[in-house]
Amino acid sequence: MSTEQARSARTEGEPLLSVENLRTSFYTDKEVIRAVDGISFDIFRGETVGIVGESGSGKSVTARSIMRLVEKPGRIENGRIMYDGEDLLDKSAKQMRSIRGGSIAMVFQDPLTSLNPVYTVGNQIKEALRLHRGLSGSKATKEAIELLEAVGIPDAHRRVREYPHQFSGGMRQRAVIAMALACDPELLICDEPTTALDVTIQAQILELLEELQEERDLGIMFITHDMGVIAEIADRVNVMYAGEIVESAPVVELFESPKHPYTQGLLNSIPGQGLDEDERLATIEGDVPTPNEDPTYCRFAPRCPKAFTECDTVHPEPVEVGDGTGRHRASCLLYPDDLPTEEAVAVHREGGQRGGDTR
Ligand code: SF4
Incomplete structure (x- = not known):
């Protein structure tokens, strides 16, 4: 396949x-x-x-x-x-x-927000195993070691007894992933x-x-x-x-x-x-606006190089822009691009239904 x-x-x-x-x-x-x-x-x-x-x-x-x-x-x-x-x-x-x-488990950017500095990595994984899978004692220790091995931590038998500060940044993130996996x-x-x-x-x-x-x-x-x-x-x-x-x-x-x-x-x-070597990397000027009102217009309009008058008054709905299977959608008044812009804008005014459902 x-x-x-x-x-x-x-x-x-x-x-x-x-x-x-x-x-x-x-x-x-x-x-x-x-x-x-x-x-x-x-x-x-x-x-x-x-x-x-x-x-x-x-x-x-x-x-x-x-x-x-x-x-x-x-x-x-x-x-x-x-x-x-x-x-x-x-x-x-x-x-x-x-x-x-x-x-459902979550892994954050900073592993230190998920790891408690005063407990060993092994104890923290075992706590997750106890809470979510009812494991304790030697069974939990064995499983914690296996999880550390599964996420590629070498010498897991020793590492399981170490504290987060003894791990490098990458190893800490691996340990957090092991903790997430402990709950299956x-x-x-x-x-x-x-x-x-x-x-x-x-x-x-x-x-x-x-x-x-x-x-x-x-x-x-x-x-x-x-x-x-x-x-x-x-x-x-x-x-x-x-x-x-x-x-x-x-x-x-x-x-x-x-x-x-x-x-x-x-x-x-x-x-x-x-x-090309002499071409500059493009940037999108400006910042993301704070969305603090009803979406009755395109929020990207102030930064959009293709914006036109209606972008300030019509909210773009998701419409089909791919092969017709609904897997590729975009929310922009320029689409569907097989229609003249005026008709494409009308599709959005009517809720974007021409391209199928709104998902
Ligand atoms: S609707 Fe499309 S063309 Fe108009 S501002 Fe938004 S992204 Fe740009």
Whole structure:
């Protein structure tokens, strides 16, 4: 089976996680910030879905919403988060505690936020084994050593008795992944897990995640601002901008044929993208705006080189921009591009329905 066939086989059947029209807002004295504003996407078993965008685009709030870890003044206001057929938004706090670190585990950018400096790495893995799998004593120690070996930590028998400060940055992130795996999760949410690591260690951690995914049929949601990392790890990609998903596609298609001007800008700003020596690397001028009002226009318009009058008054809806299978969608008034712009804009005014459903 080719890689492409394997990837499409993974996306058949019921998704492991289905986020539907999720909106999470933060209420401050001055304004309501719609940090995540009506996003929808699926993750299937054995699949890695990348969420990419600049700081402030809503990636981490998406992850925290799925884990129900949004703190005040934040609030999940709308949508459904279907996991294994049940809505996580209907779960009690107790049920969520058991799901978190159980069937859904999270790996953060800074391993020190997950590791307690006063306990040995082994004890922390054993605590996860006790809580989520009921293991204790020598069985838990044996399993902790096996997990450290599984994530590529050499001399695991000795290392299991060491403290986090005795581990290097890359080894700590491996230990955090071992802790996440201790709960035998089905879904791993990785929030910039390699950003703090140098490139060689980063490549090793990405490789490790791929191996573990294959062995355990894990669904992985991988958050990053780095398109290079996305190219390495993701099967499908959701590009986020100011709380919305502006483009969604299989990874190869996204890189070969980006449709949204924001995605095109992100790709043009990667070093080594076929630029001649004397050509300057492109940048997207300006910052991501704070989404603090209803989406009645294109939030990317102030930075978009292709913006036109209607971009300030019509909200772009996701429309089909690929081969008609619905796997490649973009939210931009320039599409569908087989229509004259005026008619394409009308499609968005009517909710983007011409291209099929709104997912
Ligand atoms: S809708 Fe307009 S402003 Fe927004 S990305 Fe498309 S062309 Fe640019």
